[in-house]
Amino acid sequence: MHAPALIACLLLIQLLVAEGSVEPPERRPHAQAEARQESREPRRQQVQFDASRFDSLTATALRSILDRAAAQGLPTAPLINRALEGAARRASGPKILAVVRVHAAALAEAREALGDRSTSQELDAGATAIGAGIDPGVLAAIRETRGPGQAITPLVVMTDLVRRGVPSLTARDAVTSIAIMPTSDEALLGLQLTVAKNAQRGPGMALDALNRYVRLTVPGARPPSTPATLDRKPVRPPPS
Amino acid sequence: MTDRESSLPSATSNDDPALAAELAALYARMPAAEPAQIARCTSAVLSAALPAPGAARPIGGLRFRWWWGAAAAALLIAVVTRPWRPDQAQQEADSAFVAAAAALEPRGLTVEERNGSVTRFDLTLPASTKAVSLVGDFNGWDEAATPMVRRASDGAWSTRVPLPPGRHVYAFVVDGQRWLVDPLAPQVPDAGFGPTNALIVGGTP
Numbered sequence: 001m002h003a004p005a006l007i008a009c010l011l012l013i014q015l016l017v018a019e020g021s022v023e024p025p026e027r028r029p030h031a032q033a034e035a036r037q038e039s040r041e042p043r044r045q046q047v048q049f050d051a052s053r054f055d056s057l058t059a060t061a062l063r064s065i066l067d068r069a070a071a072q073g074l075p076t077a078p079l080i081n082r083a084l085e086g087a088a089r090r091a092s093g094p095k096i097l098a099v100v101r102v103h104a105a106a107l108a109e110a111r112e113a114l115g116d117r118s119t120s121q122e123l124d125a126g127a128t129a130i131g132a133g134i135d136p137g138v139l140a141a142i143r144e145t146r147g148p149g150q151a152i153t154p155l156v157v158m159t160d161l162v163r164r165g166v167p168s169l170t171a172r173d174a175v176t177s178i179a180i181m182p183t184s185d186e187a188l189l190g191l192q193l194t195v196a197k198n199a200q201r202g203p204g205m206a207l208d209a210l211n212r213y214v215r216l217t218v219p220g221a222r223p224p225s226t227p228a229t230l231d232r233k234p235v236r237p238p239p240s
Numbered sequence: 241m242t243d244r245e246s247s248l249p250s251a252t253s254n255d256d257p258a259l260a261a262e263l264a265a266l267y268a269r270m271p272a273a274e275p276a277q278i279a280r281c282t283s284a285v286l287s288a289a290l291p292a293p294g295a296a297r298p299i300g301g302l303r304f305r306w307w308w309g310a311a312a313a314a315l316l317i318a319v320v321t322r323p324w325r326p327d328q329a330q331q332e333a334d335s336a337f338v339a340a341a342a343a344l345e346p347r348g349l350t351v352e353e354r355n356g357s358v359t360r361f362d363l364t365l366p367a368s369t370k371a372v373s374l375v376g377d378f379n380g381w382d383e384a385a386t387p388m389v390r391r392a393s394d395g396a397w398s399t400r401v402p403l404p405p406g407r408h409v410y411a412f413v414v415d416g417q418r419w420l421v422d423p424l425a426p427q428v429p430d431a432g433f434g435p436t437n438a439l440i441v442g443g444t445p
Binding site for chain 1 (some may be wrong): 244334375377380381382383406407409419423424425426427428429431432433434436438440442
């Protein structure tokens with residue numbers, strides 16, 4: 001046999017062996033988890049892990065994190081999103097890995113609090129809330145007011161309220177008292193906007209706005225907290 | 241002949257001697273002024289040059305007028321008797337403060353259009369902005385995927401994105417460098433990269 005033909009045969013064999021050793025994307029654990037999540041949320045776009053957005057070391061480590069999360073039954077789409085956001089912000093590889101690891105741990109904690117029947121988006125919103133410093137017990141209280149798949153808005157509003165300086169327990173009381181009402185998503189988003197506007201004048205004003213909103217929205221409800229500002233002086237908002 | 245008769249008080253060597261002698265003779269014939277007359281003249285001159293004792297002194301170049309006091313008294317009465325409404329005063333002060341703060345911040349807006357199948361993102365920024373793009377979990381956080389266009393009517397940057405129902409996380413990239421969030425929209429706290437916004441598109445996710 002001629003040498004070129006021999007080399008070509010060897011290359012062909014090597015290529016076939018290499019293809020067989022690489023696991024197809026759909027067989028990877030996190031891809032299977034995505035498929036399961038996709039069947040639960042059919043209208044949601046599937047998030048693809050684009051390894052070309054990361055350096056090879058980071059991509060390999062991310063795959064490992066995603067596989068572990070999938071093995072635990074956690075959704076991987078929120079983790080991929082976090083990683084892609086980090087890449088878009090030009091964060092370093094170790095920074096991306098640290099953020100994704102923390103979010104994976106928060107997802108597991110959120111599933112403990114919200115229950116196994118929670119959707120991927122609920123778990124993502126819950127993990128974000130935990131990352132904002134909200135106690136998992138508060139998540140469980142929100143779950144008691146809303147069934148599976150219905151807790152996204154309360155969780156998003158809750159996280160935003162706490163971020164704007166409302167104490168966690170006060171925000172929980174406000175959100176849960178509104179969340180049990182019918183068609184309360186609009187009311188919750190209205191609460192968020194009211195608090196956001198008043199938070200520009202200081203945390204105390206945000207708290208007073210929350211009290212007023214709950215008193216006017218929920219018939220017979222007690223304000224979640226005592227008035228925060230007796231002198232009503234505006235306060236310069238904190239630098240963002 | 242005495243000195244008073246021979247020369248004038250202000251005579252100089254250049255005066256005409258004949259004219260000076262004539263004037264000196266006239267001066268000598270005038271009766272001497274009496275002390276009482278001198279005293280009256282002095283008093284008249286001083287009273288014209290100086291304010292009379294006990295008269296009002298000018299303040300800052302202006303003389304005090306009686307109606308100044310009347311105006312001050314009226315103003316004092318108006319301030320004291322005016323009804324004090326602290327809520328209204330506070331509201332006005334707060335409104336001015338918020339308006340001033342809002343003028344310095346970006347203003348965003350998200351609107352669901354076409355029965356919720358398309359979501360419009362608006363962002364108002366200073367006129368010096370060159371380019372704005374929308375990034376989020378719906379476009380893989382790709383800055384080039386969803387550029388925003390400046391609207392001619394109001395100068396706001398705008399784009400429309402078809403989004404499935406559910407929660408979406410997004411942010412704005414200004415001039416390819418600066419990441420911004422809508423200050424009034426629900427926010428996702430900074431978990432390492434920086435804050436983002438959260439949006440809930442209606443319908444069952």
